[in-house]
Amino acid sequence: MTLAPPHPEPSLVLERVGLRYGRGPEVLSDIDLSLPRGSFTFLTGPSGAGKSSLLKLCYLELKPSRGLIRLFGEDVDALKSSKVQALRRRIGVVLQDFRLIDHLSVFENVALPLRVAGESRNSYASDVIELLNWVGLGHRMGALPPTLSGGEKQRCAIARAVIAKPDLLIADEPTGNVDPEIGARLLRLFSEMNRMGATVLIATHDVGLIDHVSARTLRLDAGRLNAAQVSPPTRPGRAA
């Protein structure tokens, strides 16, 4: 029998991280952040505080100007780029600009992480269809992204982020373009991923979202992270 280590390595650790764009001022300063494995964290803060920039550091789209990032126990700075790419494939990401591939259908966009992982269409088709039905895109499976509404693009991006059951799920305003009912449904999806073991980090202005799940909430103000607090759900049970 193999016993789990008493203190498993956090999914992500940032130590004294700072970020500046080019020669501009530091937009993030002295960020200390640890995401324990299987944790659920919300990131809030006013527009321009640096939430999107911090998420981009977390999924290694940006390099910090100073400080250290450890992802899944690995010091990112010391890794070869092939290893960095392998670590990034363990992250599901939902970005504000969605980054869907315009010439691939909704189905193909969502299936892409599985295709890249070498799975055959036969093995994943029913999972992709089930997930698309769950996010309310069952009727748009053959559509190309440029023909989708903002909310449909967002749901497609979320489905793509979760289809491969990532170890770490990072989402930037994932309910920004949908009505409250669909927002609650999407939050259920994130909660379910978390229940299955994924570490979840969501940046949001949506206080309603935060109120519906028991999670740690971090606040960014002018590029600095404030002490954590745990927000119990205002309603009993898990996500709405």
Ligand SMILES: Nc1ncnc2c1ncn2[C@@H]1O[C@H](COP(=O)(O)OP(=O)(O)OP(=O)(O)O)[C@@H](O)[C@H]1O
């Ligand atoms: N590519 C870039 N080049 C230069 N400055 C940038 C770039 N991206 C963001 N910034 C600056 O970094 C700061 C933080 O921006 P960021 O988008 O991370 O904030 P945010 O909290 O996500 O804002 P919002 O809630 O409006 O999305 C802002 O001052 C912004 O102007």
